[in-house]
Amino acid sequence: MALPQRLEARTLGLIAFVVAISLMVGVAAGIQPRYGVAAALGLTFAGAVLANLTLGVLLFTLLSFLEVVNAGSGAVSFMKVAGLIVFLSWLAAQTLHTRTRAGRALFVSAPVLSTGVVAFVAWSVMSAAWAVDSGTAVSSSSRFVLDALLFPVVFGAIRRREHVVWFIAAFVIGAVISAMIGLAQSGGGRLAGGIGDFDAEAALLVTAMTLDAGLIATLPRGSALRSLAIVAAVIMGVAMIDTGSRGGVVALGVVLLAAVIFGGRWRRRAVVVAAVVAVLVPFYFFLLAPSAAIQHLNSDSSTGRTDLWRVGIKMWEANPVLGVGAGNFPVTAVQYVQSSGPLTRADVIVDVPHVTHNTYLEILDELGPLGLIALLTIAIGSIASALRAARLYERAGQQKFGLMSRSIALALVGLLSADFFISNEYEHLLWLLLAVPPALLALARSDARALTR
Template sequence: MFPLILLYVVLTIIRPQDYLPGLENVPILPVVLLLAFASWLFSSAKTFAAPQFLILPAFLLILMISEVTNGWTGGAIDELARFGPVVIAFFVFGAACSTQKRVRVAMGVFVVCAAVLALHGVEQSRLGTGWTGIPLSEGGRIQYVGIFNDPNDLGLLFAACLPMAVFLGRRGTGAMRPVWLGCAMLLLYGIVLTNSRGALLAVLIIAGCYVWYRKGVVVAGILGVVGLTAMKLVSSRMDELDAGEESAAGRVDAWYAGLEMFRDNPAFGVGAGNFTEYNELTAHNSFVLVLAETGFVGFVTWLAFVGYGFWMMLTIIRHVRVPGTDPKVEAEWVMEKQLALTLLLSLCGLFAAAFFLSRSYMVVLYLIAAMVAGHYIGARKRWPELPFFRISDGGWRWVPAAAGSVAALFVLVAVLLRTV
């Protein structure tokens, strides 16, 4: 099961089937996922011991219902075909990432795959075209094939993998340590080449959260201001980080349009994938996109899915143990917390970038979320004193949390519109 789902991750990110001759019409990705799912079905390692394993199928059902409530019954089948594989991948990968070693291996696979895409970007920036045959995008920004054909999507991947690369570099030994640290530098350079404001802000947020954890909020705030200033020097587009700038103004208008869609269809939205039927631009915000397309019901569900991941990693980090006498046990607990911190920082980078992109249904987001859920399930087996998360125990909190988030989005958009 684990090797098959790792192969699926590699094919999902590097995507040789999208550019190698003869593979265009070969269903490699679905076949590998089907084999991994079959292995999961017959495996004793399959688990449902996290709320996300219930929430994600519920979200799929809401996606289907959103199509039906907007008059397209056939759209429910389309959503099942489109998002169903994402749910399957989450189930399999979440069950597979149950040990510390497997989580580290999964991180390594993500980092190596992201580094390959960054190398493609380096070649692309120097020659004008990468080995995939894909040229630079408009404005000289690097891009890849398939789901990463947008520079911003590349930046999101690089930002999410950066904490993993740094962790592996710090924990690595021998010849592998400089390799992982080199990957981290390559990912940073790749982010610069994407010239993605969202990705650069994600890096700043990752660094700020880490400094906050280590040094406190004051130091993090000071370094955040310094970092933002430095990034404006690095990226030409960071100088345009203003609501009145044309690109930013278009995003704000799209957010406003999304909120209007929600007001007109508050329960189940305008239907999954239908945002651009009502607005020329996509939402440019994963939270607004879910709210507009699936309504409050879908937004509560999706927010709970995302929120539990953050909550789980914070629980491990904040958990206080009575130190024991066995140094091996203590070292294992230290590793547990370091893995949780790394995954938490990856989530911070991932959703910081996703706040400026319409990537609510992107498979990479759910693969990283699966790693998070799997790590917590494994941690609970190793440390039974960690709490068990149940939707029945406090799941209602996500309703007021979602309501508050919606209100915050309305306030944010109202403020930004006044500055345009």
């Protein structure tokens, strides 16, 4: 076949493929509009990921803030499919570029953290053997597997210092969009944002504000980008208070305290920022915050969280070694109601079973001490990697990236502090942020060697 004929055949084939995909999207939109939206987003996302893995990770970060685009549930949600696409793209890149894979091995950069990830996922999968509901354990473990795959993906996607800046920017932009959705929809009530949950939204807003503070401190004074970052901080701060989340307020306080303790050469600025926040937050809270948020923060009425914690403690006492199996807290909680003493909100356990509303207690209940130790190994290892990267950059005279590395460590401290009040172990954004420091540390080591030659 002549070249023009081959090109014509390829063109016709491409047109036929595009028409077929368009028809499928149209049918999906006709059945349910949100399915059509999800299909269109999915095609756009898949194209971006195949073109550039780094861009795919940035888009995945951005979309993770918008749970409203999730057209499915359970094991086939949009974000799970998106995560799988990102992983397959990374796998293809690793197959084609073996030198990159050998030179930037994740286990070499962060062996303890990597071991913790493998151990955590393996133990979760094994828990199906003794779980009350093995199907739930398998389903929950599959979610952990997808989250754990973000570690090698992010490690392969973040190859330059600029990629770290882009990731932080994507995280902040996603948080701002989520906050603006909440501000537009709250109507004077508590703000749930694009995440759809008051406490989870507050936790992520505190995290994003911490990352944004690193951007503000390092961007040139008077620049348009710095002004936008400041506006973003104001929007996120207002939205965080409007959630009325006690956990969010606690997480913000922990971040400010940690910034003073681990601020290094930036400690004085951290003290100033902490003082300003200590003045502005009460000012907005007492004068401008929605009444629903104020009432919730001031209320001493039970939301059921303390009852869930009491049941969770009893569950661990009854299963101190292995736990009840991944995802099995809601399934088995009703068995411990009577032994937990008087409960004010038994309905959140009996009628509509809830999760523990404490990430660490839930992991302890479901996976036992070994599961909790593995999770803490991941968390501490990630924070330590970010702080080590900060010190390497600062010694090399790269103060800007040293500060950004510290902001990532502080953001993790804030998010992990908020997790005392929510069950957040499956959150993609938590695992994305945990996955960044190993790549950051590898970059810092490489840059430090290059600068000392």
